[in-house]
Amino acid sequence: MNVIEAHVRRSVERDGATCGEVEVHTDDPQCENVLAYFSNSGDNEFDLVSIVRNDADFLTDWFDNSMHTAFEEISMQWFENRNTKTDWGRRETFKLQVLESGQVREYLHRLLG
Template structure:
C-alpha cells in the first residue's frame, strides 16, 4: 500500500467508558492530515473512526462552533471495502498505521504503564 507517509500517536482519551488511542496520519500526496481513532484498552487496538483534521490554530484556539474541525470520513473511506485516497481496506489501513514505528513504540510504552 505505502500511502502512509507518517503516523504519530497524539493522545489516549476516554470517551464514555472506552479508551481511544488517537493517531495523526499523513498520507503521501495529501496536505490535510487524518486522525485515526482506535478503541484500545491495552489489548489489540480496533480502528473505530477516521477523521479529516481541519483544525486551524487561528480559529481553534478556543471552543469554536463555527465549523467542524474534525470531519468523520470512516464510512466514505471504507464502506465500499476498497478504501479511498489509496489507503486500501479498513484492515490494511489499520495494520499499516499500527505498524508504524512511532505508533508501535508509543502504544507499547502505554501498555506497560
Template sequence: MREIKQANIVRFTERNDVRCADIEVKAEGLKEILLVEFTPTKDNDIDMRHVYRKDASNEIDWYDNNLHEAFKDVSEELFNNNEHDKEWGEREAFIKEILSFGSIRKELEEHFRRTHTASLFYTHDVEDQTFLH
C-alpha cells in the first residue's frame, strides 16, 4: 500500500444505525483524496468499513455534498487480488498506517468510548452503564 501523507478526521456520524468516523486520507502516488470510514468493533477495537474515492471539489461542494456520486466506493478495487480474495495484509497495513497518523487512533477511541457510554438505547450491556444525572 502507499505511504499516508495526510490523514484528518472529517466528521463523526451514524450510518444505518452504526456509529462511524470519516477520515480524509492523502496517499503517496494518488491524485485523489480518499475518504475512509472507520467503525468501532464489539471487542473495543476500530475497523475500516469502506474506502471512497472523493471526486468532489471543495470550490463547488463547499459543504461536502455527497448526493451526486462524488464518492465512489473503491474498497474492493484497493484490496482484492485477481482471485477475488481480500488482500488482508495490505488492508491491515493501510488501517494501521492511518490509525498511527498523528493522534487519529486516540481521538477515535475516545469518541467511540464516550458515545458507547452515553448511549441510552444500547441494550447489550444496560446493567453496566453509568448514567450521570
C-alpha cells in the first residue's frame, strides 16, 4: 500500500497525549481513507501512534463523529507479518510516506510544536 495524498486535519488527544490527526488517501482498495495519528518523539521527529480506518460517507455522515462505528483501529492488522508480529519496515515506510506528503511534516511541527 502506498500513500497517494495526506494532509493534517487537527490536533486531538489520544490516550492522554496530544497528537496530530492526518487524513491519508492510499492505493489500498480495502482502506482507501485512513486517519493516522502522530505524536512528538524525543528526536525532533514524530511517532506513528495509531491508524484508524475511516469508512464514514461524508455525503451522508458529514459531521466528524469519532464515536461513529465507521472508525476502526487497524494499526496492528495493517503491519502484521505472517508470524503475527509487527513488520517495522513496512510501518516505517508508511510513516515516512505520510510525513513526506505535501507539507504534513511542517504542519505537524507547527501544530505540535
